[in-house]
Amino acid sequence: MLTRQKAIHHLLTHRLLEEKHIVNGNISVLDVTRRNLNFQVIREQGRSYLLKAGKSAEEKELTAQEAFLYRYFQQGGGKDSGMEVYLPRYYSYDDADGILVIELLRGAxxxxxxxxxxxxxxxxxxxxxxxxxxxxxxxxxxxxxxxxxxxxxxxxxxxxxxxxxxxxxxxxxxxxxxxxxxxxxxxxxxxxxxxxxxxxxxxxxxxxxxxxxxxxxxxxxxxxxxxxxxxxxxxxxxxxxxxxxxxxxxxxxxxxxxxxxxxxxxxxxxxxxxxxxxxxxxxxxxxxxxxxxxxxxxxxxxxxxxxxxxxxxxxxxxxxxxxxxxxxxxxxxxxxxxxxxxxxxxxxxxxxxxxxxxxxxxxxxxxxxx
Structure with missing residues (x-):
């Protein structure tokens, strides 16, 4: 189950955050869960992230499908079209825990x-x-x-x-x-x-x-x-x-x-x-x-x-x-x-x-x- 603590741990494990960022105290984590488990990890300076995970088995499959599409575009599936300019940046997806990490568009x-x-x-x-x-x-x-x-x-x-x-x-x-x-x-x-x-x-x-x-x-x-x-x-x-x-x-x-x-x-x-x-x-x-x-x-x-x-x-x-x-x-x-x-x-x-x-x-x- 994705929680505030697990969100930070996940980003540290995947080297999307460093411990010094936490020590400096410039990070906040917001629970914006709706149909899926969603957490915003916001930094005052530098990248901010949206972490997403499904609650049920069906929702987890849909999150995996979404991650596949982000990888599809990132790895050139839509290279000729340039579709990636209209997407949030994709950072990672962990098959083991079903957590998708993409760019958080602050203020959007x-x-x-x-x-x-x-x-x-x-x-x-x-x-x-x-x-x-x-x-x-x-x-x-x-x-x-x-x-x-x-x-x-x-x-x-x-x-x-x-x-x-x-x-x-x-x-x-x-x-x-x-x-x-x-x-x-x-x-x-x-x-x-x-x-x-x-x-x-x-x-x-x-x-x-x-x-x-x-x-x-x-x-x-x-x-x-x-x-x-x-x-x-x-x-x-x-x-x-x-x-x-x-x-x-x-x-x-x-x-x-x-x-x-x-x-x-x-x-x-x-x-x-x-x-x-x-x-x-x-x-x-x-x-x-x-x-x-x-x-x-x-x-x-x-x-x-x-x-x-x-x-x-x-x-x-x-x-x-x-x-x-x-x-x-x-x-x-x-x-x-x-x-x-x-x-x-x-x-x-x-x-x-x-x-x-x-x-x-x-x-x-x-x-x-x-």
């Missing part, structure tokens, strides 16, 4: 924190870097045979839930499933995405604003001449469908918009959209910057851009269903906002071409094939 905040701190304004430059990062990632195809192949996201089969899901499902999510099942076209669209799933490139598989860290704008980071973003939490990375990652990023914007809509029984739906605290049109410049940077890094032709955009929009719609499900895991009844998530998902799946332009603000390339 998530993209979500940055968005809300700036009162709903999404910095275009950060969106551009996020697009470039995913483009670099999806160019990583060397050694894919060493990586696990991902299954299609389970949310694509939520309308046909396995028996096991009923053991822990909330009343609200049970209602959500029943609502979906009332609309065969909605279910068919998710089923089609499930059948179309591919495993031809490396994907992160858990792209969201909270997994992008914005490093502090200080002289130490500027001197490194690296981008401001770092993509973290690689536990689920595998070979899979690149459009799921892109669609998940689109969905983060959509979620911020939909969550900000004041849904009440007295407000007509069209009026509620006008009252959104974070209107989607204010995010259009960032969405376009993200998409353009992604396409540029990938070197996509106009026809490829169009096909990938529509496919990613469809996955963004599916990701909205997942967001709604996760938000209602402890709820009794679906909220108005979560019903709005479902409605938006269904609309986008039915008309992805229109959604790309009218909702995301990303124009299609003239004459490009679907």
């Amino acid at each position: 905040s998530t993209l979500g924190d940055t968005f809300y701190r700036q009162k709903g304004r999404f910095p275009v430059q950060l969106a551009r870097e996020a697009g470039d990062a995913l483009g670099r990632l999806h160019l990583c195809r060397n050694g894919l045979d060493l990586l696990p192949k991902s299954d299609p996201p389970w949310i694509l089969k939520l309308h046909q839930p396995a028996q096991s899901i009923y053991h822990g499902i909330s009343s609200a999510n049970l209602r959500l499933v029943k609502i979906m099942q009332r609309f065969p076209a909605f279910c068919d669209a998710l089923e089609l995405l499930h059948r179309e799933w591919t495993t031809d490139t490396l994907i992160h598989q858990d792209v969201k604003w909270d997994n992008f860290l914005v490093v502090p704008d200080d002289k130490d980071f500027i001197a490194q001449k690296r981008p401001a973003l770092r993509l973290i939490d690689w536990e689920l990375a595998a070979s899979g469908d690149s459009c799921w990652d892109v669609g998940s990023m689109f969905s983060s914007f959509l979620s911020a918009w939909l969550h900000s809509i004041p849904i009440t029984g007295d407000t007509p739906p069209e009026r509620a959209l006008q009252l959104a605290k974070h209107p989607i049109h204010t995010m259009h410049p960032a969405l376009r910057a993200f998409w353009q940077a992604y396409c540029k890094r990938m070197g996509l032709t106009e026809a490829e851009q169009d096909r990938k955009l529509i496919r990613s929009v469809r996955y963004a719609a599916a990701r909205l269903v997942l967001s709604a499900y996760e938000a209602m895991q402890s709820s009794i009844e679906p909220t108005g906002n979560m019903i709005c998530f479902l409605q938006m998902s269904a609309n986008m799946l039915q008309r992805p071409e229109q959604a790309a332009v009218q909702v995301l603000g990303i124009p299609r390339k003239a004459g490009a094939a679907r």
